[in-house]
Amino acid sequence: MSAEVSLLPVSSDPPHRxxxxxxxxxxxxxxxxxxxxxxxxxxxxxxxxxxxxxGLWAIGPAELLLGADWRPELGRFGGRPLLFGTAxxxxxxxxxxxxxxxxxxxxxxELAPAPARRAMERLMALAAAVPSVVYGWLALVHLVxxxxxxxxxxxxxxxxxxxxxxxxxxxxxxxxxxxVFLLSASAFAKVPKDLRExxxxxxxxxxxxxxxxxFPAAWRGVVGALLLGFARAAGETMAVQMVIGGARQLxxxxxxxxxxxxxQLVADMxxxxxxxxxxxxxxxxxxxxxxxxxxxxxxxxxxxxxxxK
Amino acid sequence: MKAAAxxxxxxxxxxxxxxxxxHIFLWAxxxxxxxxxxxxxxxxxxxxxxxxxxxxxxxxxxxGAPGEQGMRxxxxxxxxxxxxxxxxxxxxxxxxxxxxRQRHLQLALIALVVMAxxxxxxxxxxxxxxMPKEGSAGGGVGPMxxxxxxxxxxxxxxxxxxxxxxxxxLRYYAxxxxxxxxxxxxxxxxxxxxxxxxxxxxxxxxxxxxRAGYSILAGALVLGLLNLxxxxxxxxxxxxxVPRALEExxxxxxxxxxxxxFRVSLPVAWNGILSALxxxxxxxxxxxxxxxxxxxxxxxxxxxxxxxxxxGGATLAVHLWYVNNVGLSPDRAEVSAAxxxxxxxxxxxxxxxxxxxxxx
Numbered sequence: 289m290s291a292e293v294s295l296l297p298v299s300s301d302p303p304h305r306x307x308x309x310x311x312x313x314x315x316x317x318x319x320x321x322x323x324x325x326x327x328x329x330x331x332x333x334x335x336x337x338x339x340x341x342x343g344l345w346a347i348g349p350a351e352l353l354l355g356a357d358w359r360p361e362l363g364r365f366g367g368r369p370l371l372f373g374t375a376x377x378x379x380x381x382x383x384x385x386x387x388x389x390x391x392x393x394x395x396x397x398e399l400a401p402a403p404a405r406r407a408m409e410r411l412m413a414l415a416a417a418v419p420s421v422v423y424g425w426l427a428l429v430h431l432v433x434x435x436x437x438x439x440x441x442x443x444x445x446x447x448x449x450x451x452x453x454x455x456x457x458x459x460x461x462x463x464x465x466x467x468v469f470l471l472s473a474s475a476f477a478k479v480p481k482d483l484r485e486x487x488x489x490x491x492x493x494x495x496x497x498x499x500x501x502x503f504p505a506a507w508r509g510v511v512g513a514l515l516l517g518f519a520r521a522a523g524e525t526m527a528v529q530m531v532i533g534g535a536r537q538l539x540x541x542x543x544x545x546x547x548x549x550x551x552q553l554v555a556d557m558x559x560x561x562x563x564x565x566x567x568x569x570x571x572x573x574x575x576x577x578x579x580x581x582x583x584x585x586x587x588x589x590x591x592x593x594x595x596x597k
Numbered sequence: 598m599k600a601a602a603x604x605x606x607x608x609x610x611x612x613x614x615x616x617x618x619x620h621i622f623l624w625a626x627x628x629x630x631x632x633x634x635x636x637x638x639x640x641x642x643x644x645x646x647x648x649x650x651x652x653x654x655x656x657x658x659x660x661g662a663p664g665e666q667g668m669r670x671x672x673x674x675x676x677x678x679x680x681x682x683x684x685x686x687x688x689x690x691x692x693x694x695x696x697x698r699q700r701h702l703q704l705a706l707i708a709l710v711v712m713a714x715x716x717x718x719x720x721x722x723x724x725x726x727x728m729p730k731e732g733s734a735g736g737g738v739g740p741m742x743x744x745x746x747x748x749x750x751x752x753x754x755x756x757x758x759x760x761x762x763x764x765x766x767l768r769y770y771a772x773x774x775x776x777x778x779x780x781x782x783x784x785x786x787x788x789x790x791x792x793x794x795x796x797x798x799x800x801x802x803x804x805x806x807x808r809a810g811y812s813i814l815a816g817a818l819v820l821g822l823l824n825l826x827x828x829x830x831x832x833x834x835x836x837x838x839v840p841r842a843l844e845e846x847x848x849x850x851x852x853x854x855x856x857x858x859f860r861v862s863l864p865v866a867w868n869g870i871l872s873a874l875x876x877x878x879x880x881x882x883x884x885x886x887x888x889x890x891x892x893x894x895x896x897x898x899x900x901x902x903x904x905x906x907x908x909g910g911a912t913l914a915v916h917l918w919y920v921n922n923v924g925l926s927p928d929r930a931e932v933s934a935a936x937x938x939x940x941x942x943x944x945x946x947x948x949x950x951x952x953x954x955x956x957x
Binding site: 419 | 616620623624629630633634762771783784785791796798801805855914930937
């Protein structure tokens, strides 16, 4: 139908040439947004590192990481109680919440019927989004009295209020459970179908296939999920602050009130005068937490990317 | 004589008992985990929901804070709107109506909701209207709701343009370069930081360096920063799912990259981007530590319902923490339960909305 070819005069410029000022403008705006992201990250890291390094320099890394006495009002900045509380409560969380979540994920992905799996995933997505203060409040109301009774039976007068690492561990376990479940369920779901079918064809039961074929094939994803859960548990603040007791001491046992880095940050920061050593010490502890969680996440990324190649 | 069953016959394999035990263990573990969360969330809604949604027959008096009437109308629109939408969706007779009738019914319901919000805005749940009380029983969360909304709006206004802009840069303009890899590292770092670190940063910048005091603006900016990695990654994902053929068709017709982005890619990916915005709003509702460090824990009576975001103020999540750890009110158990119920309802709402937007 050559008769339909337009005979209207054609501009020597194609249409986009005439409006081309929009193109560099758009490129400029989007590049600016990306640079803004970069800049704000550098600002966060720069400001915190500046104050934190001042504190680290004045106190000394050995004292800050290993000293057993944290009393800023007396000029003592031994961070061991804080580090110990953070590490132990996060490890307990991994044990009490992370491990069951991984097992639940493999059961719902591999063995449970599809509607049950979908229901579980929706429930866990909701549970992962529930605010941390809500979990903290639930633990304060329900877990702390229970822990006071258990601690009373175990240690007599040594466990007065029930607050301490045990409750924090259970609480953090509940909080990271949904996240670990979702991440490891997606890791299991990504395992190629061929592997499962090969295992079934060799006569293995679905359970055998799940535990001996799918689980080893998805181990990077599972470890990644657990590490991210650990990082989240170590950085959790307000919920832990509600149940750990806030005593700046090394705990005798799991039912003694103690503290973590994040809770001590939020408790002391607003009272510490800016520019004093007390405030710089807190920034130094924040720097420790920041470096630790950044390293953990970078390591996890590496681990997951290694599996894709 | 009965033949002995083959050792590999169904129900006779060696190790079957062990396998059954594993099955039962895994089932109990999964069911227990799920049941725990179902019971926790349901008991929360059961305990707090009654107080949080308790409607009164007698009007709730105004507290005298300027702007309260406007806030009530807004709350009424949301509350009656959700009520009307629920009735409309759940009404079984709806399917029998023609599309035009359904449309008319919707319009009538919208008019009804607006009228109800204008007429009955002092009969809303008392808990959602009242001022918090420090030393006596019977406080509500009116200003906290308003602060939460302000923080969500301001942080959305910050995050959405920057996040989507950065995602567009990453998807359409970025060439492999040191800056690109630095940007990726920056996004990973931002996503990995614990929220208290953001709080400290905001405290250092706004409260210490700028001497601006506690303000919702500071809190919202910090939360906007915290939400950036989420918005960038979800937007990038939904931009990546735009069919390549559509974009190439647009380019083949002579459109520039920018024209393709604005006319083709963004409209197609818009639902995914909106779901990122909704998810980040949910995080504003949920976050407490950074807000305590930057927006403070109190509510000023005079500015309780002001538009100005440079006022300090507690959001719902912060209020829940404050009531339990600092506040002195004798009915803190009830107030906490109701606040937690409102929070969980809001989170469930944003989650469902984000899910729907992503599926569409």
